Amino acid sequence: MAAWHHEHDDGRGYHAGCFNGRIEAPRLAGCALEGEAIALAQADPRAGAVRDAIIGAWDFSQDISGERMVDISGNGHDGEVLHMPQRGVRGAAWSGREMCWRHAPDEYGAIHFHDDNVYDAGWDESHAWTVPDGTGSALYALHVTVGDAEEFVPFAVVPPRGQRTADICFLLPTATYMAYANSGRHFRNDSVEMKQFRCTQMALSDCFLQTHSEYGLSTYDTHSDGSGVSVSSRLRPVLNLRPRGRVWGLVADTHITSWLEHAGHSFDVVTDEELHAEGVEVLDGYRVLVTGTHPEYHTTEMLDGLDAWLQRGGRMIYSGANGFYWRIAYHAEKPGVIECRKTEGGTRSWVSEVGESFMSFSGEYGGLWRRAGRAPQEMVGIGFTAQGFDRSTYYRRTDESNDPRAAFIFEGIDDEVIGDFGLVGGGAAGLELDRADVALGTPHHALVVARSEDHSDGMMVVLEELTSNQPVMADDHPKVHADMTFFELEGGGAVFSTGSIAFGGSLPVKGYNNHVARLMSNVVVRFLDPEPFEGFDASRPATQAIA
Structure with missing residues (x-):
């Protein structure tokens, strides 16, 4: 719906022509509609005058915490969102009377799509290792070499x-x-040297990511349309999660x-x-x-x-x-992904849009734990x-x-x-x-x-x-x-x-x-x-x- 689906010669899928922006209440008809029929299809796709023409009518205000795009046409053409576009965002009906999508879901009927969202890179498995019984709990790394190049992929047992x-x-x-994960704050951040009171140091991963945004962004970055990145996944190469590089x-x-x-x-x-x-x-x-x-x-x-x-x-x-x-939420159905809304207060690279401070994954208010009544001083002093x-x-x-x-x-x-x-x-x-x-x-x-x-x-x-x-x-x-x-x-x-x-x-x-x-x-x-x-x-x- 927000991109064109293609397939490589080996059958693996990919997407092109990705749309940046919000889509709300899309309708698909089997014939051209005109005038009042268009308005009726938008208002009530199951109305008698347009019902037979409507193939699908999706209500994004339903199942905001999930992956489903619910078809309300009665034809059962539910869809699935891919790569975690942002849900729980304002739609055209937003009145400003409610700030939480749980209280007025009809006012949050849009999905914000981005051309640089990456949830799961979907790479084919090239190597597998079963942890032997008795292996000690510790941090490990898989050492990979190709010619003179090498990489360390860390994991925990x-x-x-x-x-x-x-x-x-x-x-x-x-x-x-x-x-x-894959933060670009060292090269995408304005005036970074002034903020750090020193010259910028670029790791090899920074240099690579500067020209390869297809590996996905971090919650310290903004999407290509300028909106903040609120979702981040580990199911992709994370080049700054390595045992060598910047001491962070x-x-x-x-x-x-x-x-x-x-x-x-x-x-x-x-x-x-x-x-x-x-x-x-x-x-x-x-x-x-x-x-x-x-x-x-x-x-x-x-x-x-x-x-x-x-x-x-x-x-x-x-x-x-x-x-x-920061308060975050894990997705209830999809592994390895978090959501963070950068609401009022705190040191941030971007700020959540008005009325969008509640996380779609959990429905909880995002932002600082201090703003949620659980300042860290209470637990750790x-x-x-x-x-x-x-x-x-x-x-x-x-x-x-x-x-x-x-x-x-x-x-x-x-x-x-x-x-x-x-x-x-x-x-x-x-x-x-x-x-x-x-x-x-x-x-x-x-x-x-x-x-x-x-x-x-x-x-x-x-x-x-x-x-x-x-x-x-x-x-x-x-x-x-x-x-x-x-x-x-x-x-x-x-x-x-x-x-x-x-x-x-x-x-x-x-x-x-x-x-x-x-x-x-x-x-x-x-x-x-x-x-x-x-x-x-x-x-x-x-x-x-x-x-």
Whole structure:
């Protein structure tokens, strides 16, 4: 309907002449209609005067969360949408009285088609490998070579369903990987060098994707017609999801997994998709959960699972920043695809259209979890506060680091300055930062044991912290810093949060023999200890650092 279907010589299909724009209430007749008959076919395709002429009449306001195009002509010619065009968007009947398609589906009878949507590349299988029984849960990569060229295709082996093979779970942020899949923000973004306070660095994948948009876009891109990309899939080559290249996402997370392996901390890998599908049950039995450097995107089911696990006495190490930020939805029927509506507030590459803030996959309001009443401070003590991409700095220990409750964190560490080294910008505090804020949900009894300092003017306060335009200089702005925090939970569990995406990049320095690696090992060892934490006190006044 929005493209021409063709077939290659081998029978594989492809599409051409793709339409960009919205289509609503299409009608197909077996003969030419004129005048009043056209209007009648549009208003009531089953009316007696036109019924026999109508072959199909599709109502896109039905089954918005699914793949079906419902034929209301009575002829049973239902269709199927391909490559996830955007549904739950305004139609010609939109009145502005309702902002949610669930409340007025008749006003959301359009589908927005794009010529650069890609859900499933549909490539023929060229290689298959069955994971042998007993293969350890970990991150792996398939090494592919063709002549002098090589490629690494990463994948995770998770434990058998209902089993665990270690006391530590590393939660692989695959939803966030999908949101950034084939991101072109380094070469499609206006004034990127001004925003990053440095020259642009182009990876090989950037150079390739600059001329090959057929591999699909990320939620940080816009379609060829200028509208935002709200759907992203992993069922296509994802060239920036590789163990080599820019230190972001998977590459940055390998700093943590390699440190866990080097330190002898056995762990299982669980992905976001398992957490979404199975909830708290997939985490049952783990004593410690370690996040990646940037667990940004979560569904309701994922947060519910994490919250329930923590309330059962779980101990979480939040190893990054800008986590638990955007609300997303997985498709209920199609695997490997997420939806994210970039609504009001937040750091975004585009903004959802008016009246289109509710996701078609789930019917939920999209945007920041903070706007949905679940700010990350409530679960992990800190939340997104600033970002800058020129250089990283360090933390300085606070007086609260000497609190007996936090003594285990700094055991064997005499340094006051923490992380003044690292593989990501030269320090442990950089790229994106989180801070504590009681007003947003940081527990009153949380300890801020270290705080970053000496950031450049390129480290800017995030939009949701501002109510109007104002000059923001990092060296004196009270919200430009990372807070390293610790607090206990009522059920005997605890949360330790680092507050910086760059933090993991300090772990491998000097062959993992440094005080950042020592600090993290201290936390892991204590969190593995079954002795309950007993510092929880909901009545305690807020500590000085976060009051």
